[in-house]
Amino acid sequence: MFFPLMAAGSVGELPPGLLTLGQLLASLLVIYIASKIGGELALRLKQPSVLGELVAGLGVGVSGLHLIDPTQPVLLLLAQVGVTLLLFEIGLESDLRSLLKLGPQALAVAVVGMFLPFALGYAVMKFTGAPDLLAVFVGSTATATSIGISAKVLSDLGYLQRPEGQIILGAAVIDDILGVVVLSVVAGIAKGGSLEWGEVARIVLSSLGFLVGAIVMGNWFMPFFLKTVRWLRTRGDLLTASLVFAFSLAWIAEQVGSAAIIGAFAAGLVLADTDKRQDLEHQLRPVTDFFLPVFFIMVGAGVNLALLKNQEALFLALALSATAVLGKLVCGWAAFGIPADKWIIGAGMVPRGEVGLVFASVGLATGVLSGVNHTAVVLMVISTTFLGPLLLSLMLRRKPTKPPLKEEATAEMY
């Protein structure tokens, strides 16, 4: 059978889980329309657009109109491609060297900002009598700050060039690197089904080893790559070559037991260091824009609000949200030795995003998170994404600031 559905859908039945072209187009229409309505309304309400997309996903998913099935395998596959491309793009926007230059303050904020929310989330779960594996998983979901959301909020409020803004950005980038390592640790543990510290060490080492190895090997490979791109003359030369590079590392990462997104992120970091970075970002952006809304809408669509009738889920969501905000707020004080407003730094670290949602997805897929836990964790991510910008703008209004910079096209967040 070749293109069964170009012949007007009459040829045979598709196996379960597959989509016809018409069904795929209809799903994408729902996803794009919902994500734009949600994103634009969120921006108008001075909120990050990703927040609106998640809420829109709620509206078209199992808690709303039931237009999108959050378990549809083809859409899940496209969502995964979207996240892979997003991490490639985030790598591309990161700069390892300026990151290192930003100094120990950003590192301290990042490390404290990962440890505290983890410990608090772990404590909350142990308090409810959860097993170690579940407590570790939930704690992990609270660790990673959303670099996209933080950067967007700082840029919107004209705070990107201040010391506080610089530290937040640096710490968020480190967070992002550590976050994907934690993700593969936790995914590996979930796969094993139990928490063994030797196994944790092995995964940390193999994830870090892969990341370092990929960056070193990648940099070594770059002259050959750039020479190849210069030699190419067909359409899509740079984009296709870069996708081959990113998908290769993503594929290898998965083969060695790490996660595809770590490979894509490493590929982005390596390519960020070349003169092709801007061209590539420009070309990659529309492709990410094609796939990524599928991810956010599917995440929102999978949240079952009916579970909040469950007292346990409601309590858990509130407790996790409180500790998630508290843990990041306090971490600002780790920025030692500089005259910066520590609370502002902390507030800038509050919004969680993509990585936390990926954690939640992995947790649900592996069965570590129950529906109740998954819903509570996703609501925690949503509430921090709400509260972060809110806290930050409240704090900044206490101080005299320059008028907000005009929003740049490149500062649009996810």
Place this chain on the structure above:
Amino acid sequence: MFFPLMAAGSVGELPPGLLTLGQLLASLLVIYIASKIGGELALRLKQPSVLGELVAGLGVGVSGLHLIDPTQPVLLLLAQVGVTLLLFEIGLESDLRSLLKLGPQALAVAVVGMFLPFALGYAVMKFTGAPDLLAVFVGSTATATSIGISAKVLSDLGYLQRPEGQIILGAAVIDDILGVVVLSVVAGIAKGGSLEWGEVARIVLSSLGFLVGAIVMGNWFMPFFLKTVRWLRTRGDLLTASLVFAFSLAWIAEQVGSAAIIGAFAAGLVLADTDKRQDLEHQLRPVTDFFLPVFFIMVGAGVNLALLKNQEALFLALALSATAVLGKLVCGWAAFGIPADKWIIGAGMVPRGEVGLVFASVGLATGVLSGVNHTAVVLMVISTTFLGPLLLSLMLRRKPTKPPLKEEATAEMY
């Protein structure tokens, strides 16, 4: 189940036909690498890159390394998305008004250039004792000139601005419009299983009706669309809004019994008439580049050269190729009343491309084309794609010409 494969592939088995993220990435890697190697080598051999991609598809498919399964449903779906995006892009590059201005010559060349190859192909098939439906189908595959290939060849040889070049381009655009109408006629007939002329008229009318209606309604809708795009402030504003427009028309086209690609093409024609055209082409290009190689490689991968051992297939491929070239060569003489080289116009119309391959795919899917017929038809498309540029450059070398223009990035073909 959510993101089963981010958790290192351990969670449950996928239903048949579905792919894990790792499997999809591996397939895309094979597709991208093969299409780049094929495309670049073809360019170096002064051939259109699409030719090299088809041959590369042969190399990785059932006639070669067996790295790509041409029946894999998810890859077929992505290939269909690629063709839908391609037709959207072709619509966007077409200009209805300048097309009308180009006058009766282009129309005459297009109509004769569709009728002659159709009649010759039909005759060849009837000569072999084929039933009407099969003969109509094979004849149809020979009708549509590849606008991408023609434009690329003319630009490469510095002939784009001459009267011959203008007529070829205009006729190829008309060909493209008529070709998609013929496609939906033929697909509809194949669906019905028999050839009824009343049904043909109904499909022609509903396809043309949809096309005209979509363009008229689309133009009426455009001010609202453009106002919406200006209002949007999130990332991917223009691209996502345009995809919603294109996918809506594609979906409607499929619902009314036409083909999704006709809807996408109509959406492109409507958007071509706005000031957003260039921006959109720029943003759409990387997305098409992501999906389209899947189509070309899958088409090549599905060709079973072992069938050529079959005397019937070999004879058919040769006969169809000869009539396909002859039919288009002669049609140049329909360009009445202007001092142009008629043979050059004819040679410029020879290369077939995307639409012919889509025909072949539909024919195989609906069971109208046997494996032997499908292979012969695809080889006909491949051979015209070879012979067209070859004939054209031979003829142009007989005349004094300006030195070839430097190849423009925008003239890259598919």
